């Protein structure tokens with residue numbers, strides 16, 4: 443077992459960061475300009491991961507600020523209906539608005555997201571909104587990098603990190619690069635690496651690791667990157683390469699690579715959140731890394747093939763059935779790195 447979790451804790455995971463609203467086009471495979479009808483979902487990578495983990499049967503909390511309006515009600519009620527503890531959700535105090543993400547699905551392989559995040563409520567989370575007892579009640583916290591992009595959210599997350607380290611709550615860092623809200627790449631590198639040096643598990647795409655290493659290394663290979671962050675104390679480092687697949691590097695020097703599950707994609711986003719929730723579920727269950735990779739990749743593929751992110755997060759049974767069907771059709775998907 444690469445990561446030990448304190449099984450006596452009432453909560454499994456507390457994601458920290460944004461909950462927003464996704465507006466995905468119903469009339470897709472055309473430009474955003476041409477789309478006229480949109481379907482509303484809860485969004486925001488940490489919120490998607492929270493829903494994903496809840497759908498997988500985990501006891502999930504959340505730390506984040508939502509707008510003090512009907513969208514804030516919508517997200518909070520949606521979480522409650524999914525069985526997510528909402529005691530760590532607070533309401534914006536000065537009229538800050540919910541982040542909105544309009545997505546464009548140009549084709550099954552071309553998507554983009556348009557984020558409206560001026561005065562975003564999630565970035566107004568303060569250190570007063572972070573409870574040590576709450577952090578100490580969970581086996582793990584998930585820190586999403588965008589929450590580090592602006593104050594006071596930045597300091598709130600760093601306080602949560604301090605509390606997690608003090609109380610031996612496992613720190614999972616999803617780098618979560620969204621260019622919006624960051625002032626510079628240097629700033630990104632400083633705060634990403636501040637967290638990455640103290641986390642236990644890092645998930646990120648190659649591009650996200652390059653940004654995190656922007657001040658300390660250029661053009662590192664995956665092996666060099668993994669060795670670097672394992673050297674700082676991470677037990678597992680996952681580097682994702684989109685439709686090329688992903689590799690997990692572990693602190694005992696092993697690596698495990700997996701190819702993506704072939705799937706008829708509908709959109710190009712959402713895979714990372716499905717991947718993260720199913721991988722985290724698997725390591726909480728004590729599954730071997732290779733099985734956790736498979737679960738994460740399967741959930742990611744299912745999300746790529748679906749219209750929503752949060753609303754389409756699969757159950758354990760659904761992922762198992764998907765993997766079974768894929769293996770029957772394509773054979774073993776896993777290649778040890």
Ligand SMILES: Nc1ncnc2c1ncn2[C@@H]1O[C@H](COP(=O)(O)OP(=O)(O)OP(=O)(O)O)[C@@H](O)[C@H]1O
Nearest residue numbers: 682683684685688702711712713714715739742743
């Ligand atoms: N076209 C695809 N078909 C099948 N699986 C895919 C495809 N694209 C991505 N995936 C799966 O999704 C995982 C995560 O995708 P990606 O590497 O793009 O992460 P990400 O950028 O964090 O995702 P997101 O777009 O959700 O932010 C990949 O490692 C892979 O397993």
Ligand SMILES: O=C(O)C[C@@H](O)[C@H](O)C(=O)CO
Nearest residue numbers: 464485486487543711712751
């Ligand atoms: O992470 C975001 O803020 C965008 C999400 O709301 C959206 O669901 C997505 O792109 C997930 O990867």
